[in-house]
Amino acid sequence: MIEVxxxxxxxxxxxxxxxxxxxxxxxxxxxxxxxxxLTRRTCMSWSTIQKTFFYHPDCPKVKLGGKWYFKAEEMKDFLLKWVEEQKED
Known part of the structure; x- marks a missing residue:
């Protein structure tokens, strides 16, 4: 048997x-x-993004004309912080 x-x-x-x-x-x-x-840059599906961090209060997003947009620099910073927070859980 193999153990990893x-x-x-x-x-x-x-x-x-x-x-x-x-x-x-x-x-x-x-x-x-x-x-x-966002899905391309995170290598996550849209449903995974919604389940993990989309509804986080600090997630920088804005809905314009029925479409979600994310400020590029703010989202990069948020994602790096969010990854760090996952270590605490």
């Missing part, structure tokens, strides 16, 4: 580093992201 042990702190650090790397590499000077850009 995972160091949670290492996984969280690697996840945070990878999010930061992808955000840095994919920065195209966009001021706003729509939900499709």
């Amino acid at each position: 042990n995972v160091d949670q702190d290492t996984v969280e650090k690697l996840t945070k580093d990878e999010i930061q790397k992808r955000l840095s590499e994919a920065d195209f000077d966009l001021v706003l992201w729509d939900k499709h850009e």
